[in-house]
Amino acid sequence: MRAVIYERYGSPEVLELKDISKPLPKENEVLIKIHSTTVSAGDWRMRKADPFLARLFNGLVKPKRVKILGFELSGVIEEVGGKVITFSPGDHVFASCGLRFGGYAEYTVLPVNDLIAIKPSNMTFEEAATVPVGGLTALRFLKQADLKKGDNVLIYGASGSVGTFGVQIAKSYGANITAVCSTDNVNLVTQLGAQTIIDYTKDDYTKAETRYNIIFDAVGKTTKSVCKPLLKSGGKYISVTSSPKASPQDLQELKALIESGKGKLITVTEQKVDRLDQIREAHAYVESFRKKGNVVINIYGLDAGS
Secondary structure: OEEEEOOOOOOHHHOEEEEOOOOOOOOOEEEEEEEEEEOOHHHHHHHHOOOOOHHHHHOOOOOOOOOOOOOEEEEEEEEEOOOOOOOOOOOEEEEEOHHHOOOOEOEEEEEOOOOEEEOOOOOOHHHHOOHHHHHHHHHHHHHHOOOOOOOEEEEEOOOEHHHHHHHHHHHHOOOEEEEEEOHHHHHHHHHHOOOEEEEOOOOOHHHOOOOEEEEEEOOOOOOHHHHHHHEEEEEEEEEOOOOOOOOHHHHHHHHHHHHOOOOOOOOOEEEEEOOHHHHHHHHHHHHOOOOOEEEEEEOOOOOOOO
């Protein structure tokens, strides 16, 4: 099979498309033929070893544990291990690969008890591949903060992968949403459900008069000390710089929300990459912090939509 490999840390140029052996599923694993994956912040940070702590996980001098990046995916189960009863060959699925990564390839194997579920019936492979990282991150943080109907929620970085899902999930819970974004993204976050917009290129969000039950930093660029004056008594500040653990039930909750007629989540995709050999350009773009929503890679070209 073809896969994008990296064997040293550095710029996008370290990513190389190679032919490698196709993996075989163990007794409790499934073999997935990948249709779509994405380029996330987790991917380029692992590639670049930024922060340096990534080297403690993946090798001080060069990558050892993870050599194929790709944090999330969608595809079709091609083979199941002997002890697998929850999935069958032919199932259309979406999944978070977690710290195994592995999405930048034509095939991968994942344990059945990981973050994997049947793909939402009303999404294409391309759309479904963008859900696990941004959707699960937003959902688990907002649930950790005990999001409730009527809460005032401020989302900083509302136009990115995590932020766009955060706005929609908070809306589905019945929260009052203030989105902080740039001028170019005002229309986007408004369409997603934010009632109040603060354009950080024109206004200082820390001067807002509203007090919030939850402040969610969806890009890791603020601090609790800066945001604390904006919180109500008992209010909570949450940031993607920490990492509460998602569960398979969270992925099922996202699937149900996506498939429901009310509060249906949509994915925001700004750029599509229709060949694995364009992965370097996609990484450079995501690393520039200029993307809106998600950047999708279709392993076999344009998504057929099934």
